[in-house]
Amino acid sequence: MPGSPPLIEARDLTKRFGGIVAVSGLNFAVQQGELIGLIGPNGSGKTTTINLLTGHVTPASGHITLRGRSARGLAPSEFATLRVGRTFQITQLFSRMTVLENMLVPGLARPHSHKPAATATARRHLEFLGLAALEKLQAKNLSGGQQKLLELGRALMLDPEILFLDEPFAGVNPFLRDEIIVLVRKLHADGRTFVIVDHDIEALQRLVHRMVVMSRGEKIADGTVAEVRVNHEVLRAYAGV
């Protein structure tokens, strides 16, 4: 919406791990309804950026705002309560809990939630993701692709306004990749905002409207897919051109 503050914004955000600067002076704003691809070579700070914007790591300096209010120092659970969802680079499930229980954890962690309503919502999402028949199975017994879908489903249980997906296409077969693209499009059409980190640029090109490129902890490009593809700094970062 014009005039309204960004859904989430990083200003001069810096994170150091010991002597290594993982993210340096990052400025990055996400507007409601955007579908953004966040790319960059390995070690460029993409996952750290997601971790910073979801409270999993604390910035050394800089500001994070969520819907115009400061969100710096909030715990990950508080981001989740404020409808910020995420998935992880390496799928993180509750392995020895059933598929339905995995979904119920965020469902019941929401304020004023009730088990029957949370269960109904969980089953609706599992149906949407094609996992309904597996609800009684332990998460560790799912295939890698199904685990990725379950992790997405678990994030959906927060009814997130914004979803950070960390490498959703990594290690998945082309069919599942297409399925994930379709699911993300549907969720985006429902009004959810996405920031997707991945190395699969071809998949991202089919999906996102805006691409942000990071290298060595800094943002080096931010624009449409067409703009980013011809950006010299991006070419240099990726291929040394």
Add this chain to the structure above:
Amino acid sequence: MRTLAFGALVVFGAFALAFPFLVNGYWLSVGVLAMFYAIVAASWALLAGYAGQFSFGHMAFVSLGAYTSGLLVKWLDIPIPLGMLAGVLMCGIVGSGIGFVCLRMRGPYLALFTVAFSEVLRIVIVSENEVTGGSGGLEVTPLFHARTDTPYYYLGLALLLGSLAIMQFLVTSRWGLFFRSIRENEDAAAASGVKVVRFRILAFAITSSFAGLAGGFYGHYIGILTPDIGSVDQMGLVVAMAVIGGTESIVAAMIGALGLEFLIEALRSYGQWRLVLFGALLLLTIRFARNGLLALAWQQVMRLGSRRRMRSIGQEAG
């Protein structure tokens, strides 16, 4: 299977109620101690098996609860139930503190920290002999002035069933779900909106309170408290009881404790060899039945049941 479980419950309940009339005084006293160990093992299973916090300081909380109640009753002459309640509260408060301090500790670090905590407490009790009676022991007012242990037995049974009911309610509630999610993956739990810090502390506080309750009961039953109750040896025994029964089920841990307490006493004539047998059983459980012997036995019963069902369906079809 539900019928089988219900049948087992009825038989177990009837046996538990009739127990004082079926055995002599010695075995009745073993029964009382078995109740005590069952509460401690079940609450440790809630902490370690459900919440994933492998504490070696649980018996220290038993000791803390026992000494708090014993000393308050002795000094302030308050009613024993009030003393026991104070012990429960004290353990809840100290348990919260330990839970808070241990927030960032996992696995061996948490285990070592809690071992150190229990040793510190034990040494304080030994050193402050003017207050605690030191190694010589603290005389504690008995709960009942009866000739037999029967009132203690029924009180122990009531405390055990009450504790079990509360713990079982907890593990089937959303708190239980959150405890398990934290055990499985803290980052994912936090990203799912679970307040990890709050629930880790809660797990410590709640289970420490149950340990304190068991400690108060033990002290006022035995009549004399020594620092050894909180020793690492005793903790090892409780861990073994819970592991052999099954740490991921409150009921299994309880049955493990009841069974092993009776087994240890039944094999008393074998001296130290019974402990070797006990150790071997523990090793075999860890190696072949990581969810405990009861879960393994239950799986076999379920398999047998489904095989019979399949056979009867086959016969009907044939």
